[in-house]
Amino acid sequence: MANIRPVRGTHDLYGETIRRHRHVIDTGRDTARLYGYEEIATPIFEFTEVFERSLGDTSDVVTKEMYTFEDRGGDSLTLRPENTASVARAVISGGMLQALPLKLFYAGPMFRYERPQKGRLRQFHQIGIELIGAPEPEGDVEVIAMGAQILERLRIADKVTLEINTLGDPESRIAYREQLVSYLQDFRDRLSEDSRQRLERNPMRILDSKDEADRAIIREAPRLEEQLNQASLDFFQAVKDGLDELGIAYRLNDHLVRGLDYYTHTAFEFTTTALGAQGAVIAGGRYDGLVEEIGGPPTPGVGWAAGVERLALLATNEPAPPRPVAIIPIGSAAETEARKLAAELRHAGIAVELAFKGKPGQRMKRADRAHARFAISLGDEELKAGTVKLRDLDTKEEQTVDSREIPALLKR
RNA sequence: GUGGGCGUAGCUCAGUUGGUUAGAGCGCCAGGUUGUGGCCCUGGAGGCCGCCGGUUCAAAUCCGGUCGCUCACCCCA
Numbered sequence: 001m002a003n004i005r006p007v008r009g010t011h012d013l014y015g016e017t018i019r020r021h022r023h024v025i026d027t028g029r030d031t032a033r034l035y036g037y038e039e040i041a042t043p044i045f046e047f048t049e050v051f052e053r054s055l056g057d058t059s060d061v062v063t064k065e066m067y068t069f070e071d072r073g074g075d076s077l078t079l080r081p082e083n084t085a086s087v088a089r090a091v092i093s094g095g096m097l098q099a100l101p102l103k104l105f106y107a108g109p110m111f112r113y114e115r116p117q118k119g120r121l122r123q124f125h126q127i128g129i130e131l132i133g134a135p136e137p138e139g140d141v142e143v144i145a146m147g148a149q150i151l152e153r154l155r156i157a158d159k160v161t162l163e164i165n166t167l168g169d170p171e172s173r174i175a176y177r178e179q180l181v182s183y184l185q186d187f188r189d190r191l192s193e194d195s196r197q198r199l200e201r202n203p204m205r206i207l208d209s210k211d212e213a214d215r216a217i218i219r220e221a222p223r224l225e226e227q228l229n230q231a232s233l234d235f236f237q238a239v240k241d242g243l244d245e246l247g248i249a250y251r252l253n254d255h256l257v258r259g260l261d262y263y264t265h266t267a268f269e270f271t272t273t274a275l276g277a278q279g280a281v282i283a284g285g286r287y288d289g290l291v292e293e294i295g296g297p298p299t300p301g302v303g304w305a306a307g308v309e310r311l312a313l314l315a316t317n318e319p320a321p322p323r324p325v326a327i328i329p330i331g332s333a334a335e336t337e338a339r340k341l342a343a344e345l346r347h348a349g350i351a352v353e354l355a356f357k358g359k360p361g362q363r364m365k366r367a368d369r370a371h372a373r374f375a376i377s378l379g380d381e382e383l384k385a386g387t388v389k390l391r392d393l394d395t396k397e398e399q400t401v402d403s404r405e406i407p408a409l410l411k412r
Numbered sequence: 413g414u415g416g417g418c419g420u421a422g423c424u425c426a427g428u429u430g431g432u433u434a435g436a437g438c439g440c441c442a443g444g445u446u447g448u449g450g451c452c453c454u455g456g457a458g459g460c461c462g463c464c465g466g467u468u469c470a471a472a473u474c475c476g477g478u479c480g481c482u483c484a485c486c487c488c489a
Binding site: 005008060061064065081082110112114115116117118119120121124125126128194205210269276277278280281282283304305306307308309310311326328330331359360361362363364365366367368369372375377379380381389391393396398 | 413414442445446447448449450480481482483484485486487488489
């Protein structure tokens with residue numbers, strides 16, 4: 001029996017789990033609507049090049065986490081590990097850059113070849129937004145505010161902390177990186193093995209190392225904020241002021257970094273301590289160099305992605321599903337009438353639970369299990385009189401009513 | 413890729429120093445109740461004890477391997 005199973009790191013979603021999942025996505029989508037963001041759905045796979053160019057060929061995602069395969073035509077394709085690159089590609093492909101700024105929302109599955117653990121899967125789901133073509137810090141603020149509002153609406157804002165940092169503009173960041181590398185070179189032998197590799201590939205990541213020895217070295221390292229030019233400082237200040245205006249609390253974290261060159265200015269994460277080792281539930285930042293990197297004109301952008309599974313693990317108080325009405329025919333003559341009534345109610349927008357078979361007692365039990373609010377029963381007597389019995393399953397009150405009144409009665 | 417924990421019914425789990433037909437609770441199906449649910453009672457279905465091999469008169473139990481799940485590292489949502 002254990003022979004047939006889903007692929008490692010993938011899950012079937014049903015019942016309670018998918019209800020929570022849907023709740024997260026619906027909340028995100030509706031909140032995006034409030035901010036004027038339009039939904040976009042891109043394919044779940046792209047030419048491999050799209051991700052290689054956008055994520056950089058040294059990043060972990062590209063070097064060991066992509067689901068890459070060759071199709072029958074010999075093209076190298078990759079299941080999307082994240083959606084920002086796809087959206088940027090779509091925006092270029094579709095000529096959408098003519099009308100900036102673009103405000104986009106997406107939801108869908110992403111794929112990374114990793115060992116699964118709590119809050120981490122091979123197929124997982126993200127919702128996200130991208131604000132493309134807005135260079136202003138007000139854009140960063142809007143995007144962060146939307147994330148905060150989604151957390152509020154999910155009623156998990158109290159479990160999550162917003163952390164922000166700035167990487168500065170390209171000039172500041174490049175200057176800092178050189179300074180950091182030259183500092184760290186002196187401690188090369190004392191760095192952890194992981195960090196020695198990061199020194200080549202992604203030195204800013206070392207700032208976020210969990211290794212004790214690394215941390216000691218980092219404490220004395222030059223600070224990015226000391227390298228920021230005035231434009232970068234002004235930008236970051238504007239973002240912070242904007243958050244303050246909206247009453248959005250945040251914590252500065254100067255170890256919060258992004259590795260790739262096209263990331264600029266703001267980096268932020270909404271993190272929690274409630275999900276084991278996976279702290280980030282929403283993560284994003286400004287990526288002013290990305291669109292150009294994958295072949296479009298220089299175009300600024302800012303956005304974030306949120307892990308649906310992670311949010312769903314936190315948002316355990318999703319609303320109860322709406323309760324249907326059960327129809328219970330008694331005797332074969334009533335079956336036809338029951339089906340007609342069910343059709344009528346369903347066309348009136350009322351959810352109906354109608355069992356295909358069973359004795360009245362069994363059907364009543366089924367109604368109960370479907371959490372029906374009312375049970376409508378009808379047998380020979382009712383057929384003759386043109387009535388049905390309407391039973392309130394919570395109070396057990398039962399009344400005989402004219403069957404023509406039913407839709408109106410239930411609509412209330 | 414590396415390390416820890418765990419694999420017995422759909423689910424949560426018992427199962428003594430190896431010893432007959434492997435159990436419970438919940439859930440499921442049916443009956444008690446041929447026109448009325450939740451509670452109760454009775455009965456039933458459902459297990460290659462993850463898989464392969466070894467030790468033994470005898471293995472769910474001991475040993476080896478393997479597969480899977482899970483948590484953690486790296487990295488990330």
